[in-house]
Amino acid sequence: MIKSLLHASPTLIIAGCLTVGLFGLDNAHADEPLFIAKPLTQPGEFTTGIEGPACDRDGHIYAVNFARQGTIGRVTPAGVGEVFVSLPDKSVGNGIRFDKQGAMYVADYVGHNVLRVDMKTRAISVFAHHDEMSQPNDLAIGPDGVLYASDPNWPKKTGQLWRIDRDGNVTRLAAEMGTTNGIEVSPDGKTLYVNESAQRNVWAFRIDGAELKDKRLVKQFPDHGFDGMRCDVDGNLYITRYGKGTVVKLSPAGDVLREIDVLGARPSNICFGGPDGRTAYVTEVEHTRLVQFRVDRPGVAWKR
Numbered sequence: 001m002i003k004s005l006l007h008a009s010p011t012l013i014i015a016g017c018l019t020v021g022l023f024g025l026d027n028a029h030a031d032e033p034l035f036i037a038k039p040l041t042q043p044g045e046f047t048t049g050i051e052g053p054a055c056d057r058d059g060h061i062y063a064v065n066f067a068r069q070g071t072i073g074r075v076t077p078a079g080v081g082e083v084f085v086s087l088p089d090k091s092v093g094n095g096i097r098f099d100k101q102g103a104m105y106v107a108d109y110v111g112h113n114v115l116r117v118d119m120k121t122r123a124i125s126v127f128a129h130h131d132e133m134s135q136p137n138d139l140a141i142g143p144d145g146v147l148y149a150s151d152p153n154w155p156k157k158t159g160q161l162w163r164i165d166r167d168g169n170v171t172r173l174a175a176e177m178g179t180t181n182g183i184e185v186s187p188d189g190k191t192l193y194v195n196e197s198a199q200r201n202v203w204a205f206r207i208d209g210a211e212l213k214d215k216r217l218v219k220q221f222p223d224h225g226f227d228g229m230r231c232d233v234d235g236n237l238y239i240t241r242y243g244k245g246t247v248v249k250l251s252p253a254g255d256v257l258r259e260i261d262v263l264g265a266r267p268s269n270i271c272f273g274g275p276d277g278r279t280a281y282v283t284e285v286e287h288t289r290l291v292q293f294r295v296d297r298p299g300v301a302w303k304r
Contacts, residue, residue, distance in 0.1 A: 032294045037262045040079045040281065040290040050283045051228070052096040052107070052138070053290065055273030055302070056119070061281050061290060062104070063269075064093035072096070072106065072117070075290060077274065085122050091115065095138035095183075095228070095269070099145050100304065107149060109135035114149065114164055130170045133162065138182055138228050138269070142207070143189040143304055148173075150180040150194055157198045163210060173212045174205075182229035182239060182269075186252070187300045193218070193237060195226040202226070202239065202250065219254040228269025228283075231300045238280060238295075240267035247282060262291050272299020 040061075049065035056062070059077050066073020066083055070092050074084035087093060087108065093115070095107040104117040105127060114136055116127035134153040141147050147164040159180030161173040178196030185192055185207075192205045192212060200221040205212035218237075224244040229237050236257065237250040245265040249257040266285035273279055277298030282291050 034294050034296055035258060035260045037260060037282070037291045037293040039263065039287075040292045041075060041081055042079075043287040043289050045081055046073065046283070046288045046290075048285055048288055049092065050285060050288055050290075051094050051268045053269055053271040053281045053283050054096040054098055054104070055271055055281070056098060057102060059273055059275065061271070061273060062096055063283050063290065064096065064106070072104075077279075079290075085117060085124060087115065088124055094136070095149075097139045097141045097147065098301075099141060105139060105141070105147060107136035107139050109137060112136065114139070114147065114168075128164045128168045128170050130162065130172075132172070134160070136162070137180070140183040140185045140192070141301075142185040148183055148185065148192055150183040152179040152181055152197065154179060159196065161192075161194060161212070171210060177203075182226055184229055184231050184237065185300075186235050187231060187233055187303070188235075191252075193229070193231070195229060195239060197225040197227065197242070200224070200226065202229075202237070202254070204252075217254075218252070219250060219256075227267065230270050230272060232272070232295065232297045233277075233300050233303050234297055235300075236297070238270050240270055240282065242266055242268065242285075245286075247280070260293060262293075263287070264289075264291070272302050274302075277302025 047065040053063045061075045070087045071083045075081040091108040092110045093106040097105045106115040112133045114128040136149040138150045145166045149162040151160040159177045163171045178199035181197045182195040195202045202218040206214040225242040227240040227242040229239040235252045247260045264284035264286035268283045270282045
C-alpha cells in the first residue's frame with residue numbers, strides 16, 4: 001500500500017495515511033484485553049466525593065469533585081484532568097448526564113436541584129427543583145430526553161424516584177422504596193431500572209407515559225452495596241458493587257454474566273465512552289481516581 005501511495009497524488013497520500021491511522025486505532029482497540037481494569041487518573045486528583053462519570057461527544061470524561069468539593073472535573077482519554085466548572089453557592093454534584101444536544105445535567109444533592117450546564121459558555125442554571133426531595137442522587141435519561149432521578153434518604157434507608165420533563169417539570173414517580181441509588185433507562189426507552197443500596201435489590205419498572213408500572217425484581221444480591229449503573233446497547237446492566245470493588249454485568253433477566261475487579265473497594269459509578277463506546281470509566285472512592293476497562297459492546301448513552 002505504501003509503495004502505491006508514493007506514485008499517488010498528495011491528496012491521495014494524505015487520505016491513505018488517515019485511513020491507515022484510523023484502522024490502526026481500531027486494531028489497537030480490538031487487540032486490547034476485555035474486562036481488565038487499569039487506572040486512568042492518579043490517586044488523589046479527586047476528593048472522596050468522586051462520582052457521576054459521563055462522556056461528551058469528544059470523548060472527555062466528566063466527574064464531580066475534582067481537586068475539591070463542589071467542582072466538576074474534565075479528564076481527557078489520556079488521563080489529564082482539570083476543573084471544568086465550580087458549582088454555585090454550596091452546591092455539590094453527584095450524577096451527571098448529557099442530552100442529545102450536548103447540554104449537561106447535574107444532580108445537586110445539597111441544593112435539591114438538577115442543574116444545567118451550558119457546555120459552550122459554562123454557565124450554570126437551575127433546571128429543576130423540588131423541596132420534597134431528600135436529594136437528587138443519580139440521573140438517567142431516556143431516548144426522549146426525559147430525566148429520571150433517584151432520591152435516597154440514607155439515615156432512614158428509604159427512597160423515592162422522580163421524573164424531570166424536558167421543560168424542568170418535576171413529578172414524583174414512586175415513594176416508600178429502599179435506598180434508591182443507581183438508575184438507568186433501557187435501550188428501547190421502555191424500562192426504568194433502579195437499585196437499592198441497603199436492600200441490595202435491582203428493580204425494573206415499565207415506563208407508561210408519565211407513570212411507572214409493573215414493578216418487578218430483577219435480582220437481589222446477598223452481600224455488599226450498590227451504587228451507580230449503566231446499560232450497554234444490548235440492555236445488560238453494569239452495576240458498581242460498593243464495598244466489593246467490582247462491577248457486575250447483569251443481563252436484563254437478572255443473570256450474572258461476569259464480574260470485573262476495578263482496583264479499589266469502593267466504585268461509585270460508571271459510564272461508557274471512547275471512540276466506539278466500548279470503554280467503561282469507573283469512579284473509585286478508595287483511591288479517588290478514575291479507572292477504565294474495555295467491554296465487548298457499546299454503552300447505550302454512546303449510541304444515543
